[in-house]
Amino acid sequence: MRKLLFITLLAISAFAQAGKFGSFTNSDDVGASVLKGAADFDSSTGNYKVTGSGTDIWGKSDQFHYVWREMSGNFAVSAKAKFLTDGLTHRKAVIMLRKSLEPDSPFIHLAIHADGTPAVQFRNTKADNTNTVDFPVEGPGVWRLKLVRQNTTITVWIAKGNEPLRELGHTSTQLGSPVLVGLGVSSHSQAATNTVLFSDVSVEQLQTPAPTRR
């Protein structure tokens, strides 16, 4: 039984590394927007074009397109995000951790809104309201986003253009393991889609330190 489990784990791991979506394994619309989303991975450049519709990732439930893989333990995810299409001010591109694909699932993400408002947003329990920490608006551009999970601590960094990454701060999460880790795009409207180019995407498993201190 133990041997069988081991083989299964190996298989999942191999799939994750050579998946259809590079660092990720799947691509799905979360929530039911009128317009369908899509994800296109270019294995020669490592770039993702993610097209998402949906009212928002906000309130008690979400609508967006998600490119994801399952992960446990500690990890670091970073990506550059560039909005390729015009749209609403608060369309958003995110690095997300999510419990499930249900629209009202607990989640936490680092978001960049199209107007250059960085935000850390999270839903603590299923169907609960979304919490937000919005940072001052810095204007549109190409943004680098980085999110690290270590035990229950989530630390985030951002940089606009070619500026060096700067830490925004940290919060905590009870999402646990496994979680769905990935990139999300929401157009902030059911009547529109928006496409975001994610480049320099890195997903790194970090060593798991000692058990969480409470």
Next chain:
Amino acid sequence: MRQILFFCLLSTSAFSQSGMPGVFSSARDVGSPALKGSAEFSEGQYRVTGAGANIWAKQDQFQFVWREMSGNFTVTATMRFLGQGAEHRKAGIMVRQSLDTDATYADVVIHGNGMPGLQWRSKPGEDTNAFDFPFDGPGTFTIKLVRTGVRIFMYMAKSGNQLKEIAHTEVSFQNPVLVGLAVCSHQADASDTVIFSDVSVEAEAPLKPKSP
């Protein structure tokens, strides 16, 4: 031009004749800390002593100096901890729905080690949410909390630097709310004292006289 704002700036000496001097009306421990807290107002400064396990998780223990307010407002204060204490002792400006230990609240705090935080409990009895910002050590901090509708903005400056907008969150309160200064030692068997100076409370609508 609909948005003409009626600002009413209260100086810290304007109401020195009533119960709790200065811009606030009352001082009290919230959540029954093992050691009693206290608050004094003298020469334009608040000297607030608080104990308590924490302002965190599902319930709080701390000393609160407050007044009742409705609508939008801005509270500013310069603060420093006296003496030694726990790394995560905290003090700052709080908006609170009630004096219940598990009440809805939002606050802008500085921890004893200098770490700034924006904290909030969205509903009574829920876990506290927090976001902590990068920091370089303890000192004297000027902090500002602005309530605009559901939004709670945090501004901060260390050691006399220019106040800078840090971030905002969203918390739904019913009017009126309790607005004031909070001090918590982060340990049951110790108190901490914080000096708050240059305290101002500005309301968008004219303030009603303080309740006695």
